[in-house]
Amino acid sequence: MAKKTGFVEDPTPLLRAGRSVDLSSIDPNSTPGFNGKKADGQALLAAEAVELSELQERLFAASREGAPDRILLVLQAMDTAGKGGIVRHVVGAVDPQGIEHHAFKAPTDEEKKQDFLWRIEKQLPGPGIIGVFDRSHYEDVLVHRVKGLSPQEEITRRYGAIKDFERDLVAQGTRVIKVMLHISREEQGARLMERLERPDKYWKYNPGDLEDRGLWDQFQEAYQIALRQTDLNDSPWYVVPANKKWYARVAVQRLLLNALKEINPTWPPADFDVEEEKKKLAAS
Amino acid sequence: MAKKTGFVEDPTPLLRAGRSVDLSSIDPNSTPGFNGKKADGQALLAAEAVELSELQERLFAASREGAPDRILLVLQAMDTAGKGGIVRHVVGAVDPQGIEHHAFKAPTDEEKKQDFLWRIEKQLPGPGIIGVFDRSHYEDVLVHRVKGLSPQEEITRRYGAIKDFERDLVAQGTRVIKVMLHISREEQGARLMERLERPDKYWKYNPGDLEDRGLWDQFQEAYQIALRQTDLNDSPWYVVPANKKWYARVAVQRLLLNALKEINPTWPPADFDVEEEKKKLAAS
Numbered sequence: 001m002a003k004k005t006g007f008v009e010d011p012t013p014l015l016r017a018g019r020s021v022d023l024s025s026i027d028p029n030s031t032p033g034f035n036g037k038k039a040d041g042q043a044l045l046a047a048e049a050v051e052l053s054e055l056q057e058r059l060f061a062a063s064r065e066g067a068p069d070r071i072l073l074v075l076q077a078m079d080t081a082g083k084g085g086i087v088r089h090v091v092g093a094v095d096p097q098g099i100e101h102h103a104f105k106a107p108t109d110e111e112k113k114q115d116f117l118w119r120i121e122k123q124l125p126g127p128g129i130i131g132v133f134d135r136s137h138y139e140d141v142l143v144h145r146v147k148g149l150s151p152q153e154e155i156t157r158r159y160g161a162i163k164d165f166e167r168d169l170v171a172q173g174t175r176v177i178k179v180m181l182h183i184s185r186e187e188q189g190a191r192l193m194e195r196l197e198r199p200d201k202y203w204k205y206n207p208g209d210l211e212d213r214g215l216w217d218q219f220q221e222a223y224q225i226a227l228r229q230t231d232l233n234d235s236p237w238y239v240v241p242a243n244k245k246w247y248a249r250v251a252v253q254r255l256l257l258n259a260l261k262e263i264n265p266t267w268p269p270a271d272f273d274v275e276e277e278k279k280k281l282a283a284s
Numbered sequence: 285m286a287k288k289t290g291f292v293e294d295p296t297p298l299l300r301a302g303r304s305v306d307l308s309s310i311d312p313n314s315t316p317g318f319n320g321k322k323a324d325g326q327a328l329l330a331a332e333a334v335e336l337s338e339l340q341e342r343l344f345a346a347s348r349e350g351a352p353d354r355i356l357l358v359l360q361a362m363d364t365a366g367k368g369g370i371v372r373h374v375v376g377a378v379d380p381q382g383i384e385h386h387a388f389k390a391p392t393d394e395e396k397k398q399d400f401l402w403r404i405e406k407q408l409p410g411p412g413i414i415g416v417f418d419r420s421h422y423e424d425v426l427v428h429r430v431k432g433l434s435p436q437e438e439i440t441r442r443y444g445a446i447k448d449f450e451r452d453l454v455a456q457g458t459r460v461i462k463v464m465l466h467i468s469r470e471e472q473g474a475r476l477m478e479r480l481e482r483p484d485k486y487w488k489y490n491p492g493d494l495e496d497r498g499l500w501d502q503f504q505e506a507y508q509i510a511l512r513q514t515d516l517n518d519s520p521w522y523v524v525p526a527n528k529k530w531y532a533r534v535a536v537q538r539l540l541l542n543a544l545k546e547i548n549p550t551w552p553p554a555d556f557d558v559e560e561e562k563k564k565l566a567a568s
Contacts, residue, residue, distance in 0.1 A: 061487040088379045095372045096416070097387065101380045132380070189565065196562050202554040203345040207561060213568055270486040277491060278480050281473065284497055 005036035006044045011251050012258050017180070017227045017237035023220050028184040028243040034250070041246035048253055049093035055260035056130060058267060060098045063128025065268035068173030071130045071259055073252075076138050077181035078219060079209045080191035081242050082249075083134050086181070090253045091132055100125050103134040116140040116158065117165055127173065130256070137162060138178075138226060145222045146215050159229040166235040175259045176235040179252055180223060181242035185216050289320035290328045295535050296542050301464070301511045301521035307504050312468040312527040318534070325530035332537055333377035339544035340414060342551060344382045347412025349552035352457030355414045355543055357536075360422050361465035362503060363493045364475035365526050366533075367418050370465070374537045375416055384409050387418040400424040400442065401449055411457065414540070421446060422462075422510060429506040430499050443513040450519040459543045460519040463536055464507060465526035469500050 011033035034041065059069060073091075075083045091099055102123040111119045117137055125131025141158050144150040150158075166176050183191075192209060195201040212219065231237045238255060242248040295317035318325065343353060357375075359367045375383055386407040395403045401421055409415025425442050428434040434442075450460050467475075476493060479485040496503065515521045522539060526532040 061484075064487050084379075084381065087381050091380050092376070092378075094376075095368075096375050096380060096383050096385045097368065097371050097418070099380050099385075101383075103381065134381070189568070192565050193562065196558055196565065199554075200345075200551045202558070203348050203552045205554070205556070205561070207556050207564075210561075210564055210568055267484045268487045270483075270489070272489070272491050274480055274486070277489070277494075278477065280491075280494055281476050281480065284473070284494055 003035060005040040007033050007254060008035045009033040010258070011254055012238075015238040015240055015251060015255070017231045017239050019228055019231055021224060021227050021231070021237070021239060023182065023224050023227075023239065026182055026239055026241060028182050028187060028241045030241045031244060031247045032241065032251075034247060038244070038246045041244075041250045045089065045246070045250045045253060048250070048257060052090075052253060052257055052260070053094050055257070055265065056094045056098050058265040059130070059260060059263065060095070060128040061267055062265040063126075065271065067265065067268075068127050069175070069263045069265060070125045070127050070173060071175045071177065071256065072125055072133065072169065073130065073256065074133045074136045074138070074176065074178040075181065076136060076142070076179070076223075077242065078183060078188060078216075079212060080188050080195075081181035081183045082245050083181060085245055086179075086249060086252050087132060087134065089249050090256065091130070094130065098128065098130055099132065100129050101132045101134065104136060104139065117161065120165075124169070125174070137165070138230075141226050142219065142222045145225070146218045159226070162230050163232060163235075166230075166232065170234045175263065177255050177259055178230075178235065178237045179255065180227065180237060180239050181248055182239050183242045185213070187243045188213060287319060289324040291317050291538060292319045293317040294542070295538055296522075299522040299524055299535060299539070301515045301523050303512055303515055305508060305511050305515070305521070305523060307466065307508045307511075307523065310466055310523055310525065312466050312471060312525045314525045315528060315531045316525065316535075318531060322528070322530045325528075325534045329373065329530070329534050329537060332534070332541060336537060336541055336544070337378050339541070339549065340378045340382050342549040343414070343544060343547065344379070344412040345551055346549040347410075349555065351549065351552075352411050353459070353547045353549060354409045354411050354457060355459045355461065355540065355547075356409055356417065356453065357414065357540065358417045358420045358422070358460065358462040359465065360420060360426070360463065360507075361526065362467060362472060362500075363496060364472050364479075365465035365467045366529050367465060369529055370463075370533060370536050371416060371418065373533050374540070375414070378414065382412065382414055383416065384413050385416045385418065388420055388423065401445065404449075408453070409458070421449070422514075425510050426503065426506045429509070430502045443510070446514050447516060447519075450514075450516065454518045459547065461539050461543055462514075462519065462521045463539065464511065464521065464523050465532055466523050467526045469497070471527045472497060
């Protein structure tokens with residue numbers, strides 16, 4: 001009898017970083033909880049997109065009647081790890097009305113004058129919305145640590161500020177899902193080379209990418225510290241192996257699905273007299 | 285031999301409102317330019333989604349190197365006409381990174397203190413983006429006329445202000461596509477009744493919808509005047525028959541496709557020495 005393909009075990013706990021995560025022990029080629037190959041992953045992605053889309057519509061509908069629930073998906077990763085692919089292939093399956101996507105670039109001069117969370121707060125999703133951050137406030141403890149853009153005391157302060165900030169979000173009804181897409185240095189090399197070999201990919205390449213690549217180990221260390229410092233039960237970090245793009249996509253989709261199932265949004269009841277309205281409509 | 289299905293004639297000029305549009309002469313059940321049935325429309329929607337998605341990615345890429353081009357899709361319609369379905373099924377085929385969607389509700393007290401275009405300007409798409417307005421500044425000449433929320437002189441002033449505003453958008457690199465989804469009063473009645481018969485649709489029903497329905501003829505007149513007043517060659521109005529949802533979707537998709545083809549965005553050339561970067565990467 002053929003063995004079941006797809007997730008044979010719920011990946012959510014398997015991917016959870018926890019307070020003592022060791023990135024070097026997580027294989028970027030692995031596919032935690034999943035049995036099968038690329039074609040199986042792609043089939044599952046398509047199949048579960050329908051469920052994701054339905055749950056999102058319920059989340060949106062429930063907010064119209066006052067439910068506070070919303071989701072914030074934070075995507076962090078080294079260049080080429082596949083954040084864009086997650087947005088296109090996972091988030092893209094959902095009604096655009098219910099999505100707010102924001103890519104955080106290097107801060108502007110105006111933003112630099114403010115606390116690092118100032119520009120983040122302006123992009124938070126409202127009730128019923130799935131917010132997606134492509135990079136986030138974590139850049140302010142990652143790149144800032146690696147490149148010494150802020151003193152160590154300030155970075156230490158930020159870990160605490162981030163936890164307070166995210167606890168507030170959770171208290172307001174936000175499910176926070178923080179994902180580090182985890183690729184290997186070798187895989188990044190291959191993906192950067194592909195960008196240099198395809199003219200339709202040149203625009204994604206930046207000579208500055210090689211600078212960060214040269215700081216690979218320092219970035220891994222900064223990620224490991226940040227994950228350990230800011231992993232909360234209510235605002236967890238997940239390390240998603242991402243050398244196989246199809247796995248990363250189906251895994252993040254499952255994280256979203258699980259969060260939506262836990263919220264379990266329900267269609268709001270009518271706040272009007274249905275039979276009365278039917279009569280009025282029939283007479284109109 | 286079977287007759288070709290799909291668009292046998294480009295719908296863009298067929299749907300164009302023009303300065304003397306007569307809404308009562310446009311059949312909401314018609315399918316201008318299209319030969320075929322629902323299944324043919326759905327097949328075409330899926331097939332052309334691929335092309336739309338590719339062109340959108342080029343538009344986005346070109347903007348990274350300074351191209352000013354962007355698209356603004358304005359959706360206006362009576363309740364239940366299918367704006368949401370256009371967003372989900374047409375816009376939803378495109379990478380969420382390249383979309384900015386905004387639904388304009390009744391203005392807040394703060395917004396009411398400003399010029400009617402103030403809140404609109406804040407939601408305009410930047411270069412490379414497809415912006416989608418679910419309702420828009422046109423509410424300020426439509427509902428304001430029908431319900432007498434502004435004096436007639438002010439509404440007349442607004443037609444001119446809108447034209448100036450949209451001409452500026454065009455000059456800055458925006459393709460403006462304005463769509464009125466055109467349904468019949470009977471079809472609206474059926475769709476409202478469906479919302480009253482399905483508990484998963486209650487949240488979309490508002491007893492106030494019947495008030496606007498009672499003003500159907502006045503709204504049609506207000507639309508006709510607004511379309512005639514603000515149809516510009518560079519910022520055209522399209523009246524899309526929408527009793528058949530599948531037709532409205534494939535027609536709006538084609539309007540977007542035609543606009544993107546006219547922009548003809550190209551992959552930006554490398555602004556670095558490709559061979560040099562390959563060497564550096566190989567050595568990294």
